[in-house]
Amino acid sequence: MRDKILLALVVPCYNEEDVLKETNYRLTSLLVEMIQEQLIQASSYILYVDDGSKDKTWEMIKDIYKQSEMVQGVKLSRNRGHQNALLAGLFTALNNCDAAISIDADLQDDIRVIKEMVSRYRQGDEIVLGVRDNRDNDSIIKRGTAEAFYKVMKKLGTNTIKDHADFRLLSNRALQELKNYNEVNLFLRGLILELGFPTSCVYYQRQSRMAGVTKYSLFRMLNLALAGITSFTIRPIRLIFIFGFIFSILSLGFAVGIAIAAICGAFIGWLPIIYITLWFLTGLILMAIGIIGEYIGRNYFETKRRPRYIIEERLIH
Ligand code: UDP
Ligand code: MG
Numbered sequence: 001m002r003d004k005i006l007l008a009l010v011v012p013c014y015n016e017e018d019v020l021k022e023t024n025y026r027l028t029s030l031l032v033e034m035i036q037e038q039l040i041q042a043s044s045y046i047l048y049v050d051d052g053s054k055d056k057t058w059e060m061i062k063d064i065y066k067q068s069e070m071v072q073g074v075k076l077s078r079n080r081g082h083q084n085a086l087l088a089g090l091f092t093a094l095n096n097c098d099a100a101i102s103i104d105a106d107l108q109d110d111i112r113v114i115k116e117m118v119s120r121y122r123q124g125d126e127i128v129l130g131v132r133d134n135r136d137n138d139s140i141i142k143r144g145t146a147e148a149f150y151k152v153m154k155k156l157g158t159n160t161i162k163d164h165a166d167f168r169l170l171s172n173r174a175l176q177e178l179k180n181y182n183e184v185n186l187f188l189r190g191l192i193l194e195l196g197f198p199t200s201c202v203y204y205q206r207q208s209r210m211a212g213v214t215k216y217s218l219f220r221m222l223n224l225a226l227a228g229i230t231s232f233t234i235r236p237i238r239l240i241f242i243f244g245f246i247f248s249i250l251s252l253g254f255a256v257g258i259a260i261a262a263i264c265g266a267f268i269g270w271l272p273i274i275y276i277t278l279w280f281l282t283g284l285i286l287m288a289i290g291i292i293g294e295y296i297g298r299n300y301f302e303t304k305r306r307p308r309y310i311i312e313e314r315l316i317h
Helices: 020-036 057-067 082-096 113-122 140-155 172-178 188-195 218-230 235-263 270-304
Strands: 007-013 045-050 071-076 099-102 127-132 164-171 199-204 311-315
Touching: 007 020, 007 082, 020 045, 020 057, 020 113, 045 057, 045 082, 057 071, 057 311, 071 082, 082 099, 082 164, 082 172, 082 188, 082 311, 099 113, 099 172, 113 127, 113 164, 113 199, 127 188, 140 218, 164 172, 164 188, 172 188, 218 270, 235 270
Parallel strands: 007 045, 007 099, 045 071, 127 199
Antiparallel strands: 071 311, 099 164, 127 164
């Protein structure tokens, strides 16, 4: 059994002024409780990452930082998106924690399972994933797209845990290793599983947002899904190849059929044949180019090796 740990709660925030106060209250109370129960060290803390918010989020973080020894903050120089904000927080906490738990600012994830995560860590797990039991509180669109996403990921052979978002505990060791992954196309929930350390899951009911609105538009979700697929598998390219192969065999068959028909005196004319072939091939080629382009485009960003975030200010006790 590991000793009581130095825990960091990492909370990415983008325009979260509506929820921040309540979130801070609940998280602080939880930490105090856990300190009293000797689960975590008294120097455990909450680290808020302001992801370039346009509202009062950073001012609020500064205020609570001044009032509470338990609160730290970093501010990114501009909005870099949830995954990068998370990473900024985790790597900031890296040198000052035994384990870090990431959780969304809206507290849709049940903070009561944090204790369970910590005890799993103390029993030896390096990674503990929070997994939703149901999606009753998500909109139909969100539920539908998420379902479809996990299905596609599974079909493509990519490793993901269904209904695990970014609520998880990572040990310091896992964080150190995560640092060696330099990709810019970030899909943390896939990368984490790549690490291969002892991993377990805790289950909870997902709540609806306390206040404010979702910061994930359909476009952003699509982007995340694409990052998930393209950063982990090249199967789409192989699929295109297989399709191309099947189609060429089929057209060969048709060609032979038409030739035989023509020999027997049943020629159907050239024009329809040419049109159909033309549209068919054009569609196929465009599809192939699109997919290959997607990979090349992402590759282009990877080779740049740009920093994924820049911290503008730090509030660290
Ligand atoms: N978030 C962020 N940067 C962004 C978008 C979102 O840091 O560009 C944070 C947001 O403040 C929240 C978390 O990511 O803490 C998840 O966002 P949200 O709750 O809006 O997503 P949903 O739960 O609807 O998927
Ligand atoms: Mg949310």
